[in-house]
């Protein structure tokens with residue numbers, strides 16, 4: 163039996179909705195064997211981030227090498243990388259192992275406002291990791307920081323996508339969750355030639371903790387199966403819409419989405 167294998171390099175979210183936990187749940191739900199390397203442990207729940215505890219560079223390198231040398235992941239996702247040294251290490255390992263299916267989710271700030279990436283690390287992200295990305299998946303505030311431009315209109319999004327493409331990312335996905343208006347939420351994918359919109363139904367909910375991680379993890383899972391980026395993003399969009407629609411309603415703040423919802427929906431439709 164061939165097993166699709168995906169690897170996440172990210173931070174741990176004790177609350178289970180974002181980070182490593184969201185990634186592994188998403189891999190599992192999409193039928194992919196998941197592996198992880200933890201950059202930092204966060205003490206986190208739906209109310210916010212109570213603490214950030216980065217691991218040593220050695221601990222991170224050792225985890226990546228353990229996975230790489232034995233388990234051979236077919237697609238790799240990066241999430242919270244915390245500082246410039248970790249970004250450089252991850253970029254170095256990606257090149258060393260000649261990995262190509264790299265999904266870079268440039269995590270910077272948690273939904274509660276706490277920083278998950280040191281601001282001086284942004285230039286390392288731009289120069290070392292973005293050029294290695296098959297897909298980069300910034301939300302609007304992240305795209306603004308990465309490009310140094312304000313994003314308000316669809317034309318701004320297109321310009322930002324072009325800038326990130328010119329830095330070497332093969333596909334740029336600018337997510338629309340932070341747009342303030344509209345019944346439709348639009349994620350814009352750019353492949354260097356044309357733009358494709360992936361639309362979802364915008365839900366009025368505060369339970370969107372981990373949506374970015376989950377969406378990027380679903381893209382990674384599908385890439386590990388050999389799907390194209392367009393196919394992978396299509397499935398990821400269905401996955402995240404189902405996860406947001408099927409509210410869990412747990413916790414007193416920004417609650418997690420339901421990672422089981424996509425499989426549940428497909429089970430119902432196929433039975």
Ligand SMILES: Nc1ncnc2c1ncn2[C@@H]1O[C@H](COP(=O)(O)OP(=O)(O)O)[C@@H](O)[C@H]1O
Nearest residue numbers: 301337338339340347362363364365373374377
């Ligand atoms: N309120 C919402 N209703 C429906 N889809 C949403 C909503 N918020 C975010 N999404 C979707 O979730 C994914 C993550 O989006 P976004 O919130 O922009 O990223 P992040 O979690 O990194 O801030 C995207 O596919 C986006 O369209």
Ligand SMILES: Cc1ncc(COP(=O)(O)O)c(N)n1
Nearest residue numbers: 173180181272372373374375
């Ligand atoms: C460890 C960790 N990684 C990432 C996020 C971002 O979450 P989101 O997907 O909601 O932007 C988070 N809150 N915690």
